[in-house]
Amino acid sequence: MKYVDEYRKKDLIISLSEKLKTISKKEIALMEVCGGHTMAIHRFGLTSLLPSNIHLISGPGCPVCVSSQHFIDMAMAYSRISGVIITTYGDLIRVPGSSTSLEKERASGSDIRIIYSVLESLEIAKNNPEKNIIFLGIGFETTAPATAAALVQAKKEKINNFYVLSAHKVMPPVMKTLVEEGVKIDGFIAPGHVSAITGTGIYDELASEYGLGVVVTGFEPADLMQAVLMLALQIESGTQRVEVQYQRVVHKDGNTIAQRLIDEVFVHGNDIWRGLGAIPGSGLKIKEDFSSFDAEKHFFVDIPESSEPKGCICGQILRGLKTPLDCRLFAKKCTPSDPVGACMVSGEGTCATYYKYRS
Amino acid sequence: MQEERKILLGHGSGGELMHQLIKDVFIKHFGNEILNEQTDSAVLQAGSSDIAFTTDSFVIDPLFFPGGNIGKLAVCGTVNDLAVSGAEPLYISVSFIIEEGFPIADLEKITESLAAEAKKAGVLIVTGDTKVVNKGKCDKMFINTAGIGRLSSKNLFISKAKNINAGDVIIINGTIGDHGMAVMNARESFNFKTRVESDCASLNHLIAEVLGKYPVKFMRDPTRGGVATVLNELAAKTGFGIEISEPDLPVNNGVRAMCELLGFDPLHIANEGKVLIVAGTKEGFKILEVLKNNELGMKSAIIGRVVTDHPGKIVLRNETGGRRIVDSLAGDQLPRIC
Numbered sequence: 244m245k246y247v248d249e250y251r252k253k254d255l256i257i258s259l260s261e262k263l264k265t266i267s268k269k270e271i272a273l274m275e276v277c278g279g280h281t282m283a284i285h286r287f288g289l290t291s292l293l294p295s296n297i298h299l300i301s302g303p304g305c306p307v308c309v310s311s312q313h314f315i316d317m318a319m320a321y322s323r324i325s326g327v328i329i330t331t332y333g334d335l336i337r338v339p340g341s342s343t344s345l346e347k348e349r350a351s352g353s354d355i356r357i358i359y360s361v362l363e364s365l366e367i368a369k370n371n372p373e374k375n376i377i378f379l380g381i382g383f384e385t386t387a388p389a390t391a392a393a394l395v396q397a398k399k400e401k402i403n404n405f406y407v408l409s410a411h412k413v414m415p416p417v418m419k420t421l422v423e424e425g426v427k428i429d430g431f432i433a434p435g436h437v438s439a440i441t442g443t444g445i446y447d448e449l450a451s452e453y454g455l456g457v458v459v460t461g462f463e464p465a466d467l468m469q470a471v472l473m474l475a476l477q478i479e480s481g482t483q484r485v486e487v488q489y490q491r492v493v494h495k496d497g498n499t500i501a502q503r504l505i506d507e508v509f510v511h512g513n514d515i516w517r518g519l520g521a522i523p524g525s526g527l528k529i530k531e532d533f534s535s536f537d538a539e540k541h542f543f544v545d546i547p548e549s550s551e552p553k554g555c556i557c558g559q560i561l562r563g564l565k566t567p568l569d570c571r572l573f574a575k576k577c578t579p580s581d582p583v584g585a586c587m588v589s590g591e592g593t594c595a596t597y598y599k600y601r602s
Numbered sequence: 603m604q605e606e607r608k609i610l611l612g613h614g615s616g617g618e619l620m621h622q623l624i625k626d627v628f629i630k631h632f633g634n635e636i637l638n639e640q641t642d643s644a645v646l647q648a649g650s651s652d653i654a655f656t657t658d659s660f661v662i663d664p665l666f667f668p669g670g671n672i673g674k675l676a677v678c679g680t681v682n683d684l685a686v687s688g689a690e691p692l693y694i695s696v697s698f699i700i701e702e703g704f705p706i707a708d709l710e711k712i713t714e715s716l717a718a719e720a721k722k723a724g725v726l727i728v729t730g731d732t733k734v735v736n737k738g739k740c741d742k743m744f745i746n747t748a749g750i751g752r753l754s755s756k757n758l759f760i761s762k763a764k765n766i767n768a769g770d771v772i773i774i775n776g777t778i779g780d781h782g783m784a785v786m787n788a789r790e791s792f793n794f795k796t797r798v799e800s801d802c803a804s805l806n807h808l809i810a811e812v813l814g815k816y817p818v819k820f821m822r823d824p825t826r827g828g829v830a831t832v833l834n835e836l837a838a839k840t841g842f843g844i845e846i847s848e849p850d851l852p853v854n855n856g857v858r859a860m861c862e863l864l865g866f867d868p869l870h871i872a873n874e875g876k877v878l879i880v881a882g883t884k885e886g887f888k889i890l891e892v893l894k895n896n897e898l899g900m901k902s903a904i905i906g907r908v909v910t911d912h913p914g915k916i917v918l919r920n921e922t923g924g925r926r927i928v929d930s931l932a933g934d935q936l937p938r939i940c
Contacts, residue, residue, distance in 0.1 A: 285926065
């Protein structure tokens, strides 16, 4: 298959691995921020191809995993309002809230529909004029433009029964927070699809202020091995900077149309990350111009104070401080069929990845 | 307060949740030595000979999909459950539950497909039932079937997986994941330009040809839950490990592309015209030849082996030398977000 097979060639990957072994003997810790990267690293067994002085740490880049308990609880409370249809990406459906999950709410009679594109929500809204459709907006710069496009479209078409509960987030503030909190890393493997939208400038500060290397990377094994190599070379030569490995997709300016859409609809604000707490400027809130579509301004629900599940260390895992193997619930009380923490639910969550690729 | 437990969609997905439900509810109340075997068909003694008996329900949405419809599927599913037990399928029943307002023209199309596929498979539809329910009380149409087949005593052991040894090979008669992805592509509004067709087919003639020539140790059709779920059941049952090789897995490009995009694993996707065969190494290669010469097995491949390592677990090796454990499907597969 084109654009896939050529980046999975064993010879290429082995040659990158061999080269890596000659570069640096320093202890190097790199954080792959994105859950997609975590999954690819384990799926292709890349850790076994790295020299023992290079360590990969998983970061907080799985949108489901970082969605706060409060957000999940709100979604469930909304789903219980009569006449409401919840539309959501599938990953969210099994995330445990304080008491139940969307999957269980659906079994109890709530109308909760899995969609693949937010634009399907607009169709559902048009076909059900007597109902209120609330889309659960999650994801980073990758999914936010689609939500923005849907809101612009809804405004244009004067669809007045479509709402968004936005928990969209942006990547750079959380990366900065982790560094400032003292998580020991020498560089970031940054998600290629985020930069396909934003361009690469969003990481300049991490390189200039904090002296960290950032390599914007694709999702195939050769991409990741090459990114590790580029970071090792930067660290070895003391030339930490922002580089693009994923040149076949990422332009340094990104997708300016998508950026304009995000700017038109969203404004940066505080957001709560599971296990990390409030991070200033990390959330995308719906602008005043679009407030008639903002679910939080129209539906008022009482959400009891939420707490993280007992014993769950998702928070520390998302910070890269611990691995799932340090969690006493992992693979015992917490499994993909009966998850305790969000990191076990999404296919790209660190715990689900460790579970799947454990040996 | 104890939370009231409810049936979730995941309980019907053929994976871990469903197995738990079968154990906790059905086996608990029905348990008997025939049912407890939990094979595709029950093996019953009728006088001096044995018969295989199976039942299945079809609730597929959409009713018509590339490569088939609910009628064809009902015959194939029932025939295959009997055939993989080593039986010769003979008779089937077909019961319809139809929603008020259903177009009779569609019913006719579905019935024609049922008849045509039954003829092709060489089985007779000998009894049936029709129920109509109020609008909204069922989704267009559900079909339930039962099937009876003759089981020769030399094939009695096939569904029991008792003669399996380390070194045995695991064969599949073609590409995996086609049915599940074809239905998903037809159901959702992806607008993928690739055409993925269901592999829906009756395998009894193909299986009879193999059984007539070479000994088979175990067979199972990897329907819901996919190849991964069948292999996990086999490993659990035998206590052996299974190693499979990702580069050897036959997967159509369209299915592969959809799986890459959605974050699905083809090993977890349903098939409706596939059989997994376990055989000794020497016989395995000969069986492969037989399969490849049949139009329902042209893309057959040996995908793995039974091993003594990692008992009870399926380990997959990929092209880059990575290895991972392949679990049964936990619930429904969920598409990834970004």
